[in-house]
Amino acid sequence: MYSTESRRLFADYLYCQKDYLRAIDEYQEIAGTAGSDTINFKIGLAYLKIGKYEPAGLSFIKIKENSYYYSNARLEFFKTQFLLSNYDTLERNGDNLLPVKQLNVFSYLLDYKTLPVKNKLLSIFEGEDRRAVSDFYERKLNPPYKSELTAIILSTLIPGAGKIYTEEYSDGIIAFIVTGIMGYISYTDFKADHKLRGWVFAGLSTFFYAGNIYGSAASAQIFNAKVNFKLSTDMKLFIENKDYFIPDYEFCK
Amino acid sequence: MNSVNKIVFIILLTAKVILPQGQLGDQFNKAKELYSKGEYFNTITELKRLIFFDRDKRYAYISNELIGECYKMGAKFTDALNYFTRAEMSATSSEDIYKCRINIIKINILRRTTGRAISLLDILEKDSRFNGKREEIDYWRGWAYIFADDWDKAAIQFSKISPDHELKKMCDSIDNERYSVTKAKLLSYFIPGAGQVYTGHYLSGLLSLGWNILWGYTTVTAFQAGRIFDGVVVGELLWFRFYNGNNQNAEKFTIERNREISNGALSYLQNGYRGEKP
Structure with a gap:
């Protein structure tokens, strides 16, 4: 035994x-x-x-x-x-093994290194794989980020517009309605000479307005983080499905 | 010479049959010793080794059962279930089958898949082989209801064993101690904050009442002064929000309080109760 x-x-x-x-x-x-x-x-x-x-x-x-x-x-x-994530080791692929070269391509796409020319990276892939890697390359090179500054400017001009720009549609509409209603109530209260209530609602309106501008900038940051996360997850899933380009062993047949 | 050969042959044959069995027996004893020392990882290794070399499956039932116990001790409930099921498949007597099924039920109780535990107990109850096990089946059904947080049904199960059963009394007392979610919500519907006061959250109850009076008053005076838009907005955005929040809080506090009570009872059952436990 x-x-x-x-x-x-x-x-x-x-x-x-x-x-x-x-x-x-x-x-x-x-x-x-x-x-x-x-x-x-x-x-x-x-x-x-x-x-x-x-x-x-x-x-x-x-x-x-x-x-x-x-x-x-x-x-x-x-x-x-x-x-x-010891990507530098992959560069020292002295044996010139194809799967290692393929993994090395993904090290470029996953890391923050400068991307080499597209055709050079794609040359070691064929068919479906080549198309998928090309798509990843484009997404890495031109990520569909949203600008924080644009979100801030839009929300400053029209409350909620920055949120809509970052694709937070319901948040944007709610921000617009709430800020508008608070402003309108404040205006009618001042007009009816209810100064205290007027100031209370003016304060609330300002609070929502400022919060919405800050929220739009944060929303743009979150949007960009999601873009990076999705690209990285998609690539990792792709490599996993490809078994890291290494054939499986049949020890348990 | 001929008879000497015969004797040698018989000795060799006996040795071939007996020695491996002795080796397997030693291996099982070794695993049992590790188990008694609480070395569950090593126990599992040695039992798996025993199963691997036990070609005749003489130790299959007992090894699988002990592996299940080890996994259970390590809170690896899915693995434990797997091995108790294997043990059941290797069981040769209805007593062993019963033991495995109860172990499977206990695991389901512990991992709170209590619906499954109860349905397995129902199957066990209907099986004529286990007619003499009614009390024990009721006992574990009671435990399943305890883990399902249904103390009332648990008390009913224990009362079937004995009206004075220790766990029956305990479940009754826990059931009486618990707060009613419906009552808390109804109280809060009629008097904002009353549900919170009912669960002992006095400050929260008073604050809730205060906010509702303030925004209710503001809404009503706005309507009385003909400021319909003000009334609608304050009523909708403030009063309704606080009224609704008050109801949700009443429900939340009741659930929290009940959880505290249940956890206290489970803690007693784990550390203070001397009877059989899952």
């Missing part, structure tokens, strides 16, 4: 049961024995599955050049670096 072979079989069983933590423990017990490259590779994969990218990377690095899994381990190592 505790022989090397038994432990290996049991670890494989745990791995295929998706009990990765226990599989790692078992593999580590026999990591120094024969076939340790395969074991290290599986340890790395198990760490990857549970989102422990640093130890995963360290396991992949241990695999020797003469190993059957060497090239896969290189790919997986670069994948861990991508997931750790």
